[in-house]
Amino acid sequence: MNDNSGKMTDSVGIVKTKCFTFANPPDEMMLKCGKKLGPVTLAYETYGALSPEKDNAILIFHALTGDSHAAGYHSEKDSKPGWWDTMVGPGKAFDTNKYFIICSNYLGGCKGTTGPDDINPKTKKKYGLSFPVVTITDMVKVQKKLIDHLKIKKLLAVAGGSMGGMLTLEWLISYPDSTRSAIAIATTSRLSPQAIAFDHVGRNAIISDQNWHNGTYDLDSIPKEGLAIARMIGHITYLSDASMHKKFGRRLQSRDSFGYDISSEFQVENYLKYQGDKFVERFDANTYLYLTKAMDYFDLPSRYGSLTQAFKNISAKTLVISFTSDWLFPPYQSKEIVKAMMNLDKDVSYIEIKSSYGHDAFLLETNHLTKIVKSFLTNLKLNDGK
Amino acid sequence: MIAKNNETYFFYPNYEKILSIIEPKSKVLDLGCGTGELLQRLINEKNVLGRGVEIDEKNIIKCIAKGLSVFQGNIDEGLAEYHDKSYDYVILNKTLQVTHKPEFVIKEMLRVGKKAIVSFPNFGHYSIRLNLMFTGKMPKTEILPFEWYDTPNIRLLTIKDFKTFCTKYSFKILDCECLSRTGRKIKFCFLSNLFAQEGLFVISYKKI
Numbered sequence: 136m137n138d139n140s141g142k143m144t145d146s147v148g149i150v151k152t153k154c155f156t157f158a159n160p161p162d163e164m165m166l167k168c169g170k171k172l173g174p175v176t177l178a179y180e181t182y183g184a185l186s187p188e189k190d191n192a193i194l195i196f197h198a199l200t201g202d203s204h205a206a207g208y209h210s211e212k213d214s215k216p217g218w219w220d221t222m223v224g225p226g227k228a229f230d231t232n233k234y235f236i237i238c239s240n241y242l243g244g245c246k247g248t249t250g251p252d253d254i255n256p257k258t259k260k261k262y263g264l265s266f267p268v269v270t271i272t273d274m275v276k277v278q279k280k281l282i283d284h285l286k287i288k289k290l291l292a293v294a295g296g297s298m299g300g301m302l303t304l305e306w307l308i309s310y311p312d313s314t315r316s317a318i319a320i321a322t323t324s325r326l327s328p329q330a331i332a333f334d335h336v337g338r339n340a341i342i343s344d345q346n347w348h349n350g351t352y353d354l355d356s357i358p359k360e361g362l363a364i365a366r367m368i369g370h371i372t373y374l375s376d377a378s379m380h381k382k383f384g385r386r387l388q389s390r391d392s393f394g395y396d397i398s399s400e401f402q403v404e405n406y407l408k409y410q411g412d413k414f415v416e417r418f419d420a421n422t423y424l425y426l427t428k429a430m431d432y433f434d435l436p437s438r439y440g441s442l443t444q445a446f447k448n449i450s451a452k453t454l455v456i457s458f459t460s461d462w463l464f465p466p467y468q469s470k471e472i473v474k475a476m477m478n479l480d481k482d483v484s485y486i487e488i489k490s491s492y493g494h495d496a497f498l499l500e501t502n503h504l505t506k507i508v509k510s511f512l513t514n515l516k517l518n519d520g521k
Numbered sequence: 522m523i524a525k526n527n528e529t530y531f532f533y534p535n536y537e538k539i540l541s542i543i544e545p546k547s548k549v550l551d552l553g554c555g556t557g558e559l560l561q562r563l564i565n566e567k568n569v570l571g572r573g574v575e576i577d578e579k580n581i582i583k584c585i586a587k588g589l590s591v592f593q594g595n596i597d598e599g600l601a602e603y604h605d606k607s608y609d610y611v612i613l614n615k616t617l618q619v620t621h622k623p624e625f626v627i628k629e630m631l632r633v634g635k636k637a638i639v640s641f642p643n644f645g646h647y648s649i650r651l652n653l654m655f656t657g658k659m660p661k662t663e664i665l666p667f668e669w670y671d672t673p674n675i676r677l678l679t680i681k682d683f684k685t686f687c688t689k690y691s692f693k694i695l696d697c698e699c700l701s702r703t704g705r706k707i708k709f710c711f712l713s714n715l716f717a718q719e720g721l722f723v724i725s726y727k728k729i
Contacts, residue, residue, distance in 0.1 A: 452588075452590075454585070470602060473592060473602065474601075474602040474603075477572065477592065477602060477603065478604050478607060480570060482590050483592075484581070484584070484585055484589075484590050484591050484592065485591075485592045485593050485594075486578060486581055486593045487593050488578065503578070506582050507578075507585065510585045510586035513586060514585065514586055514588040515588075
């Protein structure tokens with residue numbers, strides 16, 4: 136099953152994660168919470184070629200549990216490509232024949248970027264809960280360092296979905312002159328109490344796991360159960376009533392009639408269990424705590440007094456996309472963003488894609504997104520220099 | 522839902538008229554902007570700050586490809602995303618006949634815009650009258666080509682009807698253009714309801 140000759144044709148192929156380290160002591164970076172952190176290592180990948188004028192770079196932000204591996208394969212043995220391979224590659228929405236795509240793992244992450252899972256050089260022990268609480272603002276600040284390091288003065292676009300959309304908005308506000316455009320997909324300027332509630336239950340599942348030990352767990356006894364439950368809750372929020380009907384119905388997994396016991400019988404149960412089990416193999420429990428907390432804290436209207444105030448100085452052409460069945464990041468939240476920008480006479484477009492996939496739509500509605508993103512980026516390219 | 526099928530929908534050239542009405546550098550919101558032709562011309566030729574509202578995703582993609590800023594929305598649901606008097610002109614170009622709530626839509630236009638430009642096919646045109654009289658069937662024309670059961674054009678009105686409507690709701694008619702098929706102005710005003718294919722009105726509230 137490792138014949139990759141077919142899958143490589145519209146793929147960026149074999150890619151390698153790169154690293155960039157900065158904020159070496161005594162020049163640690165100051166975080167929003169008031170604490171200092173350093174050194175900071177950032178894991179990132181790039182696809183396509185940077186133009187000599189350095190004007191074709193697009194920075195992509197991943198979702199909560201994503202990483203810098205957005206496209207292609209790390210080795211020929213990989214069964215799955217990067218998380219947004221449907222959108223990033225030759226001829227795809229983020230066309231690597233035209234654009235230089237950058238994606239980096241967030242601060243606090245567990246995929247190569249400094250996070251609670253890493254060793255604190257001062258104590259030679261894992262950070263765990265001694266890792267400072269990081270915010271979306273901090274995450275964007277770190278990514279700006281990477282863009283500076285790559286000597287890119289102005290990005291062609293920043294783009295991201297879900298939590299990645301939050302970073303997109305944060306970038307627009309923090310560095311208004313450093314991107315020509317932005318694409319914010321299935322996102323919000325602040326989570327609803329409902330979404331915070333789900334995050335809370337997820338975090339609670341982790342910290343209630345007897346292996347969690349205040350975040351000091353060892354690799355051989357991680358808080359598996361808690362993390363798996365957190366993931367299962369997450370997955371429920373990413374789907375919709377309609378998509379669950381379509382995907383599982385009330386079908387039973389491996390029998391024709393009820394067994395009248397309390398074991399898992401329904402297909403939907405099996406799916407959640409599979410997602411939970413798969414997740415604990417690749418994700419760190421403390422990271423889940425830190426990143427969901429960062430999402431919960433993100434609140435542009437409160438920070439600036441109003442959304443209008445928040446977007447006052449942005450200059451990029453912006454495209455906001457939502458999905459009709461997304462109840463985790465509902466369309467009304469996207470509309471609030473657009474409304475604020477429109478009333479400031481900013482260049483903003485809004486599309487609400489009809490989809491039954493729920494929040495997951497931003498990873499699944501590839502056909503719609505490809506057409507939309509392509510026409511948006513093509514126009515920017517046409518208007519070069521204007 | 523408002524739907525316009527651009528393949529079969531007959532457009533005749535009233536863009537020139539609208540371009541001549543709108544002052545340079547004004548702020549314009551085009552409701553039901555379609556694929557953005559008018560909006561693009563207004564931006565290019567009149568240097569306006571132009572925005573659009575459109576319901577159809579395919580049309581919006583075409584607008585975005587032109588670099589236009591468009592909001593996907595159903596104008597029958599109102600313009601909640603827009604502040605009062607935030608535009609100089611709000612345009613409803615040949616879209617009135619497909620709205621479910623024309624009165625609400627026009628009130629929303631005048632809430633958001635200082636002036637509204639409304640155009641619609643004139644159902645009082647003599648060819649339509651004759652057609653109905655001689656065939657006894659709902660008239661189909663180049664402009665209104667659909668069967669009664671599948672037409673998006675659910676509000677068929679005449680120029681006279683619109684004037685009555687404006688009086689009833691206290692909309693002030695600042696300009697009324699009665700246009701022929703080719704977009705030319707009908708010379709004799711008293712015959713306009715008979716000979717105009719299209720009515721184009723600029724309206725405002727009585728007090729601006």
